[in-house]
Amino acid sequence: MALLLRTLAVIGTAACLLLPPTEAHADFAGGQPWGLEFGFGWGRTRSSEYIRTLEDFSYQRDSRTDFRASFALSRRLVNYFELLFQFNSLDDQSFERSAGIGFDDTFKFSTLTFGIHGRTWFPTPNDRFRAYAQFGVGPSVAVTRLRTRLAANEDRTEFRDSQWFYSVTSLLGIEGMPSEHVGLFLNGGYIYAPVPENRFGQRHNGGGGLVIVGVTARFGKTP
Amino acid sequence: MTRSLAPALVALSLLLTGAADCELDVVADPGFQFWCGEELCEWDRTEGNIARVPTWHDHDYAVELLGSPVELSQPFTTSVYGCILIELTADAEPEALVTLAIDQDVDGVAEWVAAVDQRGFQRMSWRLDVEVSGDGTDTHPASRMIIRKDGEGRAVLSQLRVSKRCDGRPEFNEL
Numbered sequence: 001m002a003l004l005l006r007t008l009a010v011i012g013t014a015a016c017l018l019l020p021p022t023e024a025h026a027d028f029a030g031g032q033p034w035g036l037e038f039g040f041g042w043g044r045t046r047s048s049e050y051i052r053t054l055e056d057f058s059y060q061r062d063s064r065t066d067f068r069a070s071f072a073l074s075r076r077l078v079n080y081f082e083l084l085f086q087f088n089s090l091d092d093q094s095f096e097r098s099a100g101i102g103f104d105d106t107f108k109f110s111t112l113t114f115g116i117h118g119r120t121w122f123p124t125p126n127d128r129f130r131a132y133a134q135f136g137v138g139p140s141v142a143v144t145r146l147r148t149r150l151a152a153n154e155d156r157t158e159f160r161d162s163q164w165f166y167s168v169t170s171l172l173g174i175e176g177m178p179s180e181h182v183g184l185f186l187n188g189g190y191i192y193a194p195v196p197e198n199r200f201g202q203r204h205n206g207g208g209g210l211v212i213v214g215v216t217a218r219f220g221k222t223p
Numbered sequence: 224m225t226r227s228l229a230p231a232l233v234a235l236s237l238l239l240t241g242a243a244d245c246e247l248d249v250v251a252d253p254g255f256q257f258w259c260g261e262e263l264c265e266w267d268r269t270e271g272n273i274a275r276v277p278t279w280h281d282h283d284y285a286v287e288l289l290g291s292p293v294e295l296s297q298p299f300t301t302s303v304y305g306c307i308l309i310e311l312t313a314d315a316e317p318e319a320l321v322t323l324a325i326d327q328d329v330d331g332v333a334e335w336v337a338a339v340d341q342r343g344f345q346r347m348s349w350r351l352d353v354e355v356s357g358d359g360t361d362t363h364p365a366s367r368m369i370i371r372k373d374g375e376g377r378a379v380l381s382q383l384r385v386s387k388r389c390d391g392r393p394e395f396n397e398l
Contacts, residue, residue, distance in 0.1 A: 053279050056312050056346045058254065058382045099256060100248045107280075146280055152257045152264060159282045198279040200344075 027079050028121065028130050029177045032218040035074035035082070037185060039214020043068035043207075045091045050196065050204035059095035059107060067092075068210045074119070084117040086136060088169070090193060091206040104156060105148045109196050111206025113140040113167040128177045132187075133170075140167035140193035142206055167193040167207060175216060183216045249301040249357060250368050250385045255286040263295070270294040271372065278344065278381050285381035288321070288372040296326075298365035299357040303387055307355075310348045310384040315339045316376030323383075324369040327355055333369060344381060 029035075044066055072086040094108040115138015121130040146159045173187025191207030252265035258275055262268060263286060271293025278285045286295070315321045317340040324333035341347050355366035368385065372378050 053344065056344055056382075057279055057283065058310075058312070058384060097254070098248065100251055100253050105254075146282055148283060149256060150258065150284075152252065157282070159280075199277060199281065200279060202279075 027123065028076075028127050028175075029183070029218040030127060030180065031076070031222040032181070032220050033076045033222075034218065034220040035072075035076075035084075036217045036219075037070070037072040037074065037084075037214055039071075039185065039187075039212040040067065040069045041210060041212035041214075042066050043090065043191075043210030045205050045208030048204040049202040050198055051093075053198060053200065053202055054095055054107065057097070059097045059105075062094045062096045062106070064091075064093045068212060070212050070214070072117070080123070081118065081120050084119060084134070084136070085114070086117050086138075086169070087114040088112065088191060088207075088210075090140075090191060090210075091204070091208065099149045100152075105146075107144070107146050109142050109144045109204075109206075111140060111142045111193055111195060113169070113191060113193050113207065114138050115167060115169065117169060129175070131172075131174045133172055134187070134189075135171075136169040138167055138169075140165050140195050140206065142196035142204075144196050163195045163197055165193070165195045165197070165203075167191060169207075177216075177218065181218055183218070184214070185216050186211070186213050188212065247301060247387045248384060249299050249303055249307065249355075249387060250297060250383065251300050253384045254382055255380060256284050258284070266295045266297050266370075268293075268295055276379055278379070285379050288319070288370075288378045288380070291320075291373055291375050293372040293378075294369065295371075296367045296369040298367050299355045299385075301357040301387070302355065303357070304354050305352065305387070307351050307353050308348060308384075308386050309337075309351065310346055310382065310386075311339060311341075311380065312344055312346045312382040313339055313341050313378070313380045314344045315341060315378040315380070316374075318374045319372055319376030319378040320374030321370070321372045321378045321380075324371065325351075325353065325355065326367045326369055327353070329364045329367055339378075339380075344379075346382075 069089045072084045074082045074084040076082040090111040092110045097105040099105050115136045117134050117136030119132050119134040121132035142163045144161045147156045149156050169191045171187045171189035175185040177183035188211040190209050193207035194203040197203045257264040272289040274287045275284050276287045321339040322336050324336040327334040357365050
């Protein structure tokens with residue numbers, strides 16, 4: 001994590017040094033200031049004390065999705081720098097446990113993050129391609145759902161909860177604009193989103209490593 | 224011919240469905256989660272006091288054994304003649320002097336006793352070769368699983384899975 005952050009800092013500094021601050025020009029996609037991005041891909045988080053505690057309490061993993069999705073709205077502020085409001089869907093797992101009369105206790109959690117990101121990119125000979133580094137912070141939320149029997153009958157009681165904490169995102173990516181307004185991107189990196197948390201104070205990182213591919217749209221009047 | 228094929232077909236279906244890896248809880252309410260007021264519905268409290276307490280989740284409950292002595296027990300629900308796997312998740316201080324026992328013939332003398340001194344809701348397990356009766360009658364009552372606390376320390380029990388399960392090569396403790 002520290003190495004990744006250091007690498008991003010070096011890349012960002014290099015990008016700034018290569019660009020004269022007074023030079024204003026169309027640095028990507030004709031300088032269109034607004035962007036929309038939608039992507040999906042793969043991600044995986046490591047196991048944790050939180051998961052091991054579930055297993056100690058006899059829960060067995062029923063499903064786990066490696067699917068990841070992201071959505072972002074971006075606004076170019078200055079040359080080679082834009083701000084994004086980005087949403088990511090992250091870890092989603094479900095567990096089940098026998099209460100002695102079948103597999104009838106279930107526990108599920110889903111993790112989401114959204115936040116403000118900064119993105120800087122390298123100068124390229126033409127403005128149809130870029131390689132970028134991105135860093136963001138914001139809240140993360142885990143929605144949990146426990147369905148459990150409190151008596152030896154058919155009824156199960158459901159308890160829903162939302163747990164909020166912070167998230168930190170670092171990504172490296174490439175993006176190409178074959179047409180004026182539509183392009184493709186590929187990015188990958190790491191998201192730290194330490195939710196959910198149990199009563200013992202153990203947290204699960206609902207983020208982890210991820211790789212996203214998607215489409216991007218640029219629009220708006222060139223300043 | 225049909226009759227001679229039937230057992231083979233049953234055995235084949237068991238293998239295909241995985242049922243041959245026998246796994247069956249042989250105590251009721253292994254999670255101490257069925258409460259009838261202040262008492263556990265499926266466990267008999269013969270001494271002391273108990274309380275329902277939350278564990279890793281506000282609504283995932285366990286039983287705390289309060290004070291000393293405390294004893295909970297219940298008859299086995301199924302007869303077992305072979306190996307069983309006992310798994311217990313507990314937060315028990317050594318000074319609580321918690322024991323888990325099996326009284327095979329219900330004569331008040333436990334044939335198997337194990338100390339429970341695991342802190343922090345870690346899981347303990349034992350593999351046993353047993354002959355316990357789960358279909359008790361008035362003259363031959365069912366064998367009993369007994370939980371006992373004889374000290375003043377904290378003791379919370381969350382999961383007591385006792386299953387007919389024979390995966391791998393168990394290290395048997397003969398009763």
